[in-house]
Amino acid sequence: VPIVQTSTFVFENQQQMLDSVQGKSGGHVYTRWSNPTTKNVEEKISALEGTEDTHVLASGMAAISSAIIGIVKGGERILSSDSIYGGTVHLFDKILMQYGIQVDYVDTDELVNRLTDSRDTYKLCFFETPTNPTLKIVDIKKVADAAHATGTISMIDSTFGSPINQRPHLLGVDLVMHSATKYLGGHSDIIAGTISGSNELMANVRSAAKLLGGTMDPFASFLLDRGIKTLSVRMDRHNFNAKYLAEKLEKDSRIRKVHYPGLTSHPHHDIARKQMDGYGGMLSIELESNLAGTSKFVDSLEIFLNAVSLGGVESLASIPVLTTHYGIGEKALREMDIAESTVRLSVGIEEPSDLLQDLLAALDVIG
Numbered sequence: 001v002p003i004v005q006t007s008t009f010v011f012e013n014q015q016q017m018l019d020s021v022q023g024k025s026g027g028h029v030y031t032r033w034s035n036p037t038t039k040n041v042e043e044k045i046s047a048l049e050g051t052e053d054t055h056v057l058a059s060g061m062a063a064i065s066s067a068i069i070g071i072v073k074g075g076e077r078i079l080s081s082d083s084i085y086g087g088t089v090h091l092f093d094k095i096l097m098q099y100g101i102q103v104d105y106v107d108t109d110e111l112v113n114r115l116t117d118s119r120d121t122y123k124l125c126f127f128e129t130p131t132n133p134t135l136k137i138v139d140i141k142k143v144a145d146a147a148h149a150t151g152t153i154s155m156i157d158s159t160f161g162s163p164i165n166q167r168p169h170l171l172g173v174d175l176v177m178h179s180a181t182k183y184l185g186g187h188s189d190i191i192a193g194t195i196s197g198s199n200e201l202m203a204n205v206r207s208a209a210k211l212l213g214g215t216m217d218p219f220a221s222f223l224l225d226r227g228i229k230t231l232s233v234r235m236d237r238h239n240f241n242a243k244y245l246a247e248k249l250e251k252d253s254r255i256r257k258v259h260y261p262g263l264t265s266h267p268h269h270d271i272a273r274k275q276m277d278g279y280g281g282m283l284s285i286e287l288e289s290n291l292a293g294t295s296k297f298v299d300s301l302e303i304f305l306n307a308v309s310l311g312g313v314e315s316l317a318s319i320p321v322l323t324t325h326y327g328i329g330e331k332a333l334r335e336m337d338i339a340e341s342t343v344r345l346s347v348g349i350e351e352p353s354d355l356l357q358d359l360l361a362a363l364d365v366i367g
């Protein structure tokens with residue numbers, strides 16, 4: 001599919017235009033509504049996720065906000081896991097609250113209990129797995145089943161997993177979103193988001209998205225399509241490299257803790273093994289160090305670049321308390337299992353022994 005870099009589409013006559021506006025001809029009218037380059041990627045993502053429909057938007061945040069505004073009304077409530085992306089928390093607490101949507105947060109392990117024993121009724125249950133940055137795992141099927149049993153729509157942020165490692169819709173989750181900025185795009189050169197689900201739910205999401213206007217640019221859709229072509233081979237290498245590093249680093253006495261769902265020592269390893277085909281390219285380590293030492297460690301890395309974001313072919317390292325979780329109080333950090341010495345690694349597709357050497361050399365620097 002070519003890059004159809006246009007805002008509008010030309011018609012021969014009014015009848016042709018009307019047929020497209022009414023959705024009878026499948027033609028495109030205006031790129032904020034739909035575009036052939038974007039539609040091509042949407043169809044590929046639906047095939048990957050096993051959903052009837054997918055909408056691709058200009059960012060992961062546009063996907064989350066459009067989906068929620070399309071589904072949840074003022075006065076209705078959302079149940080969310082407390083381990084979700086910081087931007088999503090701000091969306092919930094700063095924006096949705098203003099429109100009368102209340103979000104209750106519970107620990108990842110408490111989602112099922114809260115849904116089943118709840119005196120509250122929730123319109124939507126939102127969760128993420130694996131979580132950022134400590135790679136906790138939520139039992140996707142159990143949450144989806146509990147949500148269905150109580151008439152709650154389930155929605156997952158599946159960004160860390162990618163559709164290669166997990167397909168939550170096939171386990172019963174109603175809406176699956178990705179920050180396609182990450183693994184789906186894969187080259188750290190676009191900002192994009194996806195939301196997938198049944199035609200029925202997606203009709204509401206699409207009509208909200210059309211009016212909210214977080215439209216994907218056709219050129220970015222082309223880059224996303226280019227990324228998806230190599231998603232499977234990239235994920236194989238991300239999975240391999242991260243597991244290799246996690247297993248090596250776990251044995252190093254200078255590291256207090258390694259968070260990686262592929263390790264048998266991970267508290268949710270059994271759930272991860274059941275629901276994931278690979279454990280992903282993200283891992284976190286806790287150093288035996290203070291914040292100054294942790295900063296020196298990250299600054300000493302040569303292959304791992306000092307940057308936020310994740311899911312690209314190149315390895316990145318960041319310190320959550322200085323980046324994604326900056327300004328969050330000590331108590332909340334402790335509850336999330338995040339320390340000053342936690343380093344988040346987005347493991348790329350480079351030679352794994354080079355990545356290990358890079359990490360060991362930086363550990364030598366801090367002593």
Ligand SMILES: Cc1ncc(COP(=O)(O)O)c(C=O)c1O
Binds near residue numbers: 157
């Ligand atoms: C897990 C997760 N969800 C959502 C987002 C938001 O996506 P975007 O930056 O593409 O809007 C991010 C971004 O870092 C993320 O890591």
